[in-house]
Amino acid sequence: LPAPFKEALQGAHGRGALIAGLCLGTFAIAGAGLLAGRKATTHWAYTDQLQALHPDIAIDADVLYVDDGDVITSAGVAAGLDCCLHIVRARYGAEAALRLARHVVLSPHRQGGQAQFIERPLAPTPNADRFAKALDDVRATLDEAHSLDSVADAAGLTRRTFTRRFQKTTGTSFGDWLADQRVTLAQRLLEQTDKSMDMVAFEAGFGSATSLRQHFAARLKTSPMQYRREFSETAGALSAA
Numbered sequence: 001l002p003a004p005f006k007e008a009l010q011g012a013h014g015r016g017a018l019i020a021g022l023c024l025g026t027f028a029i030a031g032a033g034l035l036a037g038r039k040a041t042t043h044w045a046y047t048d049q050l051q052a053l054h055p056d057i058a059i060d061a062d063v064l065y066v067d068d069g070d071v072i073t074s075a076g077v078a079a080g081l082d083c084c085l086h087i088v089r090a091r092y093g094a095e096a097a098l099r100l101a102r103h104v105v106l107s108p109h110r111q112g113g114q115a116q117f118i119e120r121p122l123a124p125t126p127n128a129d130r131f132a133k134a135l136d137d138v139r140a141t142l143d144e145a146h147s148l149d150s151v152a153d154a155a156g157l158t159r160r161t162f163t164r165r166f167q168k169t170t171g172t173s174f175g176d177w178l179a180d181q182r183v184t185l186a187q188r189l190l191e192q193t194d195k196s197m198d199m200v201a202f203e204a205g206f207g208s209a210t211s212l213r214q215h216f217a218a219r220l221k222t223s224p225m226q227y228r229r230e231f232s233e234t235a236g237a238l239s240a241a
Helices: 002-014 024-029 044-053 075-093 094-103 128-139 148-154 159-170 174-192 196-205 209-220 226-230 233-240
Strands: 019-021 063-067 073-074
Touching: 002 019, 002 024, 019 024, 019 075, 024 044, 024 209, 044 209, 063 075, 063 128, 073 075, 075 094, 075 233, 094 174, 128 148, 148 159, 148 174, 174 209, 174 226, 196 209, 196 226, 209 226
Parallel strands: 019 073
Antiparallel strands: 063 073
């Protein structure tokens, strides 16, 4: 790594800047010595090379990105976009990340690792087929119960055909997708309203505040209360006052 580049990275890191290495950018960060003893990722085709050059890095070849606090690394090119959305979500909230994802025609949050199918947004369209309409209806009624069989029936498909098409279209299972939709709705309610945790849980379809907390812990590594403190519009206004 050229000395001026190495010094620039080390200097920025020393001043508290967030350092992000997208795809093969991880090599530059590693070359600057900023990943020693840390967990990181890069494009799956180059993980062995990165490990050989820097054996002190704990490399995870299966994930889309690794957030290690002040240093973030991502897998291949598409995963770099996931990583950037993650940064926006962490700093500005789910609504900002959702708006950006829509603008660049990208799924707001992908489950799984580098080998998964790329999720294609399932946006409402005037001529949406029964499959897309069934998912639109689920998103519009997340406070209601939705089983795989009932949604498959609404789409006019057998359970097996629906499951296969859903996996191919989104790269995840219906259950995980539904939970993600509900978490995203809960994030927006926590950001934009002062509704109680029980009410947020009910409107997002979790049924109880306990279930809401469990899903937040599993997917966002935080609690609903902590998320509200960090990202709610009310909290932001108070901080700026």
